[in-house]
Structures are given as structure tokens and as C-alpha cells.
Amino acid sequence: MSLIDFKGQVAIVTGAGRNLGRGYAIDLARRGASVIVNDIDSACADAVVSDIVAAGGKAVASYHSVATPEGGLAIVAAALTHFGTLDILVNNAGNVHAGLFATMPLSHFEDVLAVHLKGAFCVTQPAWAIMQAKGYGRIVMTGSAGGVYPEQGYSEYATAKAGLVGMTRALAAEGKEHGILVNMINPQAGGSTMTQDANPIPEIAYEKSDPDAALAPYKSVAAISPLVQYLCSSQCSQTGMVLAAGAGWYGRVFLGLTHGWAVPGAGVLPELEDVAANIARITRTREHIVPHSPSGEMHHIATRLGLLEA
Structure with a gap:
């Protein structure tokens, strides 16, 4: 198979200042895409842009929050202002508040839905208008095993991620006739900054399972990014899929x-x-x-x- 590249294409990656988002942005740029590196941590976004530019790529930072319509419009506007169009959107921004449902403040629940679910809406809608007009687009949502096989202590996170499954499949149904393909990635990439920053829940006894320990040395961004890049590419023909990846394994999650x-x-x-x-x-x-x-x-x-x- 010939090498797949993104030359002449423009991508937005939200939550691209660290971890998975950083890896996606760098890999897309390495294969020729011009990238909007979005993160509310401006120093992290700037650092990723510097890495991309130093390697000969094209990238511009965006510091707007995904959680408001104004922020979503501004992120998409940056792609148009700096690169003239938009072909690829990776909705990767996220947050989490660990806590048991019985004592969870409504503000924590709303905060997580605002970034994951509302944020995906706020960025995708203005991006959709551009993609629909040009008859082409690739959108990747970021899900989680915690959204389809949830454990105790993260009901707000599980709700947000499960909502994104519905959004992915609904947008796939709407987008196919316009050349817009929408898929979801459920990554197993090890502890991210987001999950590491979540406070442990005293009422839950945490144990590292045998699969966790066995996979830990092999979990990495590099093991997830190739599947995300494929979903962003013109080679991809799948839509409405929820795909899982981790440590060199790739598969499909489905509802039956x-x-x-x-x-x-x-x-x-x-x-x-x-x-x-x-x-x-x-x-x-x-x-x-x-x-x-x-x-x-x-x-x-x-x-x-x-x-x-x-």
C-alpha cells in the first residue's frame, strides 16, 4: 500500500496540548496536514506548535474553550483564517471529576458534560457547515471504555462518553450523503494528565488488575495514533463506528x-x-x-x- 498523507488538508485537534491530542496533532502534521492545535493551556498548545514547526510542519495554536458556541466558532475560524479550509476534526478535549453519584455536585456533572458532549457539539457544528459545503470531511470523536463498560466513581464521565456514542452514530447517518464520515475512538493509552489529576475516591478500594499490569508497558499514544490517522484519512470508508485501541490491539465496539x-x-x-x-x-x-x-x-x-x- 502506498503511503497515506494529509498534504493540502487542514485539521483541528482539540485538547492537543498534551498526551493523546499532542500525539495526534504531531502525527497529522508529520504527514502533511496543517493543524490547529487547540488547548486552553496556552503554554502547552504553543509548545506543540513549536515542535511541529521545528520539524518542518505547519501549525497554529488556539486557546479557546470548546465548551461554548463562541469558543467552537473561534476554533473553526482559526482554521479558515490561517489555512483557508477544514477537512479533519478530532474532538479530543476532555475533563473528569471523580466521585460517587450519591454525593456528586450537579456542577461537576455539568462541567464534564460541557467539555466532552457539549464541546463536541460546539466545535463540530461550525466545522460541519464547511465540510458539508465542500462535500468532504472526517470527524473523530473520543470515547472511552468507561462510557460503554463503566465502573463506579465516574458516572458523569460515563454519561458524557455514552452520549458521544449516540452523537457519533447520528452524525454518521446525516453526514454520509455529504461525504462526511464520523467515527469514535476508545483509547487505552495509560494514565493521562486528565485522569492522573482526578482525586481518588476514598470509598473505593483501588486495585491494579492483572490486565492493567500486563498491558502497562505497551500502552502509549503511538499505539493509538495510527488508527486515529486512518479515521482522518481519505482512505477511510467506515462511518458510525466505535473502534477501540490499546497496546497494539485494535477492534470494534458495537451495540447488538x-x-x-x-x-x-x-x-x-x-x-x-x-x-x-x-x-x-x-x-x-x-x-x-x-x-x-x-x-x-x-x-x-x-x-x-x-x-x-x-
Whole structure:
């Protein structure tokens, strides 16, 4: 396969001052993209720009917050002002407040949703207008295993990341006819500054699991970035996907429907006891399908009831 490059393309990476975002910005620039390096920490954003320029690349810093419509517009405007267009958006900015749900302040919940979920909206919407007009765009959302397999102590983070799954899939459905592909990356890259800065929760006993210890030496930004670069490239044809990566492994996360249990015929209404007696069949995942739309779920139900052929 020939080398994939981003020459002539313009990318925005939010939260690009450190860790994953920094790696994405540098790698996109190394392959020819002109990059808007967005981070509210101006010193970190400037440092990444300096690294890119020193290596012969093109980059400009943006310090605006993603969490407001004005900030999102300003970030996208920087791409137009400095480079004339926009082809790629990586929504990577994030924050977290660790805490148990029972005692979580509403302000913590809202703060995390404002950056992850509202922030993705505020930057993506003005970017979308440019991409739709030109008939081309690549958008990468940043999810998390914590959004699809959440653990205790991070309900606000899990809610924000799960919301981004819905946004990714909805925008993929809207964008495909305009040449805009939207996917999500769930990275396993080790402790980021964001997670390291989160205060531990005294009520939770933290233990490092065997998989954590085994993977720790191999988790890195460099093991995540190639998949993100692919999703940003013209070679990518997938959309609406949630993909996971870590330590050199890459795979797909998906939502599915079990084969389930159906009443004897359409129009037969079950009793509570019927559902209870069949709950194992309802929840068994050995047989499943992956619908691509709500109508796919309805088709599955209709076939299970004998109303349509499979």
C-alpha cells in the first residue's frame, strides 16, 4: 500500500496540548496536514506548535474553550483564517471529576458534560457547515471504555462518553450523503494528565488488575495514533463506528440485539411471569445481530414474530 498523507488538508485537534491530542496533532502534521492545535493551556498548545514547526510542519495554536458556541466558532475560524479550509476534526478535549453519584455536585456533572458532549457539539457544528459545503470531511470523536463498560466513581464521565456514542452514530447517518464520515475512538493509552489529576475516591478500594499490569508497558499514544490517522484519512470508508485501541490491539465496539424471546404469535400479550420465565433467553448474547438503524431493530422484531421473512 502506498503511503497515506494529509498534504493540502487542514485539521483541528482539540485538547492537543498534551498526551493523546499532542500525539495526534504531531502525527497529522508529520504527514502533511496543517493543524490547529487547540488547548486552553496556552503554554502547552504553543509548545506543540513549536515542535511541529521545528520539524518542518505547519501549525497554529488556539486557546479557546470548546465548551461554548463562541469558543467552537473561534476554533473553526482559526482554521479558515490561517489555512483557508477544514477537512479533519478530532474532538479530543476532555475533563473528569471523580466521585460517587450519591454525593456528586450537579456542577461537576455539568462541567464534564460541557467539555466532552457539549464541546463536541460546539466545535463540530461550525466545522460541519464547511465540510458539508465542500462535500468532504472526517470527524473523530473520543470515547472511552468507561462510557460503554463503566465502573463506579465516574458516572458523569460515563454519561458524557455514552452520549458521544449516540452523537457519533447520528452524525454518521446525516453526514454520509455529504461525504462526511464520523467515527469514535476508545483509547487505552495509560494514565493521562486528565485522569492522573482526578482525586481518588476514598470509598473505593483501588486495585491494579492483572490486565492493567500486563498491558502497562505497551500502552502509549503511538499505539493509538495510527488508527486515529486512518479515521482522518481519505482512505477511510467506515462511518458510525466505535473502534477501540490499546497496546497494539485494535477492534470494534458495537451495540447488538439478542435473538431474544418472542410470544407465540403477533398480538399475544405476555404476563409478567412469562417474561420472568424467559429472562435468560431474552438476555443471552450467544446469538445476536447488529442493526444499523431503528428500522433494523423493527425488522428483527417482525421476523421473530413471524410477520416478515428473515
